[in-house]
Amino acid sequence: MSERRETRAKVISGGPNVAADQLRSFLERIERLEEEKAGVADDIKEVFAEAKGTGFDPKVMRAVLKIRKQDPNERMEFETVLDTYLAALGMIDGGVSG
Numbered sequence: 001m002s003e004r005r006e007t008r009a010k011v012i013s014g015g016p017n018v019a020a021d022q023l024r025s026f027l028e029r030i031e032r033l034e035e036e037k038a039g040v041a042d043d044i045k046e047v048f049a050e051a052k053g054t055g056f057d058p059k060v061m062r063a064v065l066k067i068r069k070q071d072p073n074e075r076m077e078f079e080t081v082l083d084t085y086l087a088a089l090g091m092i093d094g095g096v097s098g
Helices: 003-012 018-053 058-069 072-088
Strands: none
Touching: 018 058
């Protein structure tokens, strides 16, 4: 029997409180991490506010961050397709007018 099934069997059969203690431990760890995540999110908001205060556009900064996370080849492919669509709609030079 797998460890998961054994643990489930202990809980279902009213076995030792080991499974309940383990579950509680996991939940408490998750709660602590959620609190840390909220704190980090607040810190990020503060940095964006500071950048905005010095004249940077947070919306554009978020777009740049998203681009920086992308694989360069995937980004080039995306930009090529995007340019094709924009050109087809006449939104940039080189498109077919409809």
